[in-house]
Amino acid sequence: MKPLRFLTALWTLLLLTGCGDSAATAEEDLPCRTEVMAMDTIMTLSVYNQPAEEGMEVLRKAIVCIEELEALLSVTDENSEIYQANHAGSSPVPLSEDTRELLEEALALCGETGGALDVTVYPVVRAWGFTAGDYRVPEAKEVSALLEKVGYDRAELDGDRLTLPEGTELDLGAVAKGYTGDRLMELFREAGISSAIVELGGNVQALGAKPDGESWRIAVQAPEGGYAGVLEITDKAVVTSGGYQRYFEKDGETYIHIIDPSTGYPARTGLASVTIVADSGLLGDGLSTALFVMGREKAEDYWLSHPDFEFILLEEDGTAVITEGLEGSFSLFGDWAGRPLEVVRREALHTQ
Ligand code: AMP
Numbered sequence: 073m074k075p076l077r078f079l080t081a082l083w084t085l086l087l088l089t090g091c092g093d094s095a096a097t098a099e100e101d102l103p104c105r106t107e108v109m110a111m112d113t114i115m116t117l118s119v120y121n122q123p124a125e126e127g128m129e130v131l132r133k134a135i136v137c138i139e140e141l142e143a144l145l146s147v148t149d150e151n152s153e154i155y156q157a158n159h160a161g162s163s164p165v166p167l168s169e170d171t172r173e174l175l176e177e178a179l180a181l182c183g184e185t186g187g188a189l190d191v192t193v194y195p196v197v198r199a200w201g202f203t204a205g206d207y208r209v210p211e212a213k214e215v216s217a218l219l220e221k222v223g224y225d226r227a228e229l230d231g232d233r234l235t236l237p238e239g240t241e242l243d244l245g246a247v248a249k250g251y252t253g254d255r256l257m258e259l260f261r262e263a264g265i266s267s268a269i270v271e272l273g274g275n276v277q278a279l280g281a282k283p284d285g286e287s288w289r290i291a292v293q294a295p296e297g298g299y300a301g302v303l304e305i306t307d308k309a310v311v312t313s314g315g316y317q318r319y320f321e322k323d324g325e326t327y328i329h330i331i332d333p334s335t336g337y338p339a340r341t342g343l344a345s346v347t348i349v350a351d352s353g354l355l356g357d358g359l360s361t362a363l364f365v366m367g368r369e370k371a372e373d374y375w376l377s378h379p380d381f382e383f384i385l386l387e388e389d390g391t392a393v394i395t396e397g398l399e400g401s402f403s404l405f406g407d408w409a410g411r412p413l414e415v416v417r418r419e420a421l422h423t424q
Pocket residue numbers: 188189190191192193197202243245246247312313314318329330331332333357360361365
């Protein structure tokens with residue numbers, strides 16, 4: 073972690089950590105809450121139904137967990153395992169249990185999505201300037217040369233040893249926050265907490281229901297700002313990937329940060345955002361990126377053959393699409409309230 077980042081984290085911690093009431097008892101519905109800067113985003117963690125002391129203790133552990141994961145997974149920190157692997161010159165590097173587990177699951181998801189998610193697309197992301205903010209449109213021949221080194225199947229994971237061929241680089245940015253959410257839920261559950269919610273940038277993950285037993289109400293962002301809808305969930309991860317989250321404009325064209333690994337160019341599929349609702353944060357995070365790359369039709373096909381998630385697509389033309397499992401728990405909101413909401417059904421897709 074860079075010194076500046078550490079200072080920021082410390083300040084945020086000092087300023088914003090606290091419980092709703094210092095004398096809160098287990099019966100009360102007030103949260104203990106903290107905010108922390110990590111993984112290039114602001115994270116908010118809230119645990120409910122805890123006496124202040126225990127609540128604060130578990131939040132401190134949660135921050136340590138986040139910082140440990142960031143230290144392992146950062147693509148820019150020279151001490152991270154991912155950095156070490158990316159700069160090992162095709163020698164094997166040993167991985168910790170966390171990195172191995174995340175990488176193994178991420179690689180499986182890259183395969184399952186047919187490479188729409190590809191954790192080795194990093195050199196291309198960097199060429200477009202999305203890693204450092206020095207945006208540029210690379211020449212076609214630069215992109216095709218970089219693509220030769222891209223391919224999740226080039227990463228060789230043998231037990232806890234990872235080998236990357238020269239020129240191939242890993243970036244787990246598309247799944248790291250999702251995995252972190254899963255780890256936090258595990259930590260909260262082990263601490264005996266039954267009601268908690270975390271916001272990790274575009275990822276929201278909830279343990280159980282609100283302390284009053286009601287569902288959590290999660291706002292889904294509108295691409296143009298404000299909110300497009302509200303989703304009611306219990307015990308789920310809700311993860312959004314949107315073109316509006318990071319992009320630049322050049323000569324009247326907009327270039328977004330989600331890259332189609334088959335072309336090396338920003339994904340352009342008519343989608344403004346993809347929100348995934350799943351039990352697993354890692355799955356939600358990986359699929360939000362992958363389904364954005366796939367576009368609506370392929371995303372529907374993927375959903376049809378995978379029963380473990382639901383989605384909300386916001387299309388650039390202003391249409392919202394949800395899978396049938398979210399009917400009744402999602403509603404459009406604000407400027408989006410009058411717009412078309414299409415429901416995708418397994419039955420209908422099967423008979424098409
Ligand atoms: P997310 O915000 O979870 O959708 O992840 C997007 C980030 O992952 C981008 O900012 C890139 O650093 C990286 N990325 C972009 N396209 C892909 C892709 N197709 N597969 C894996 N990672 C990607």
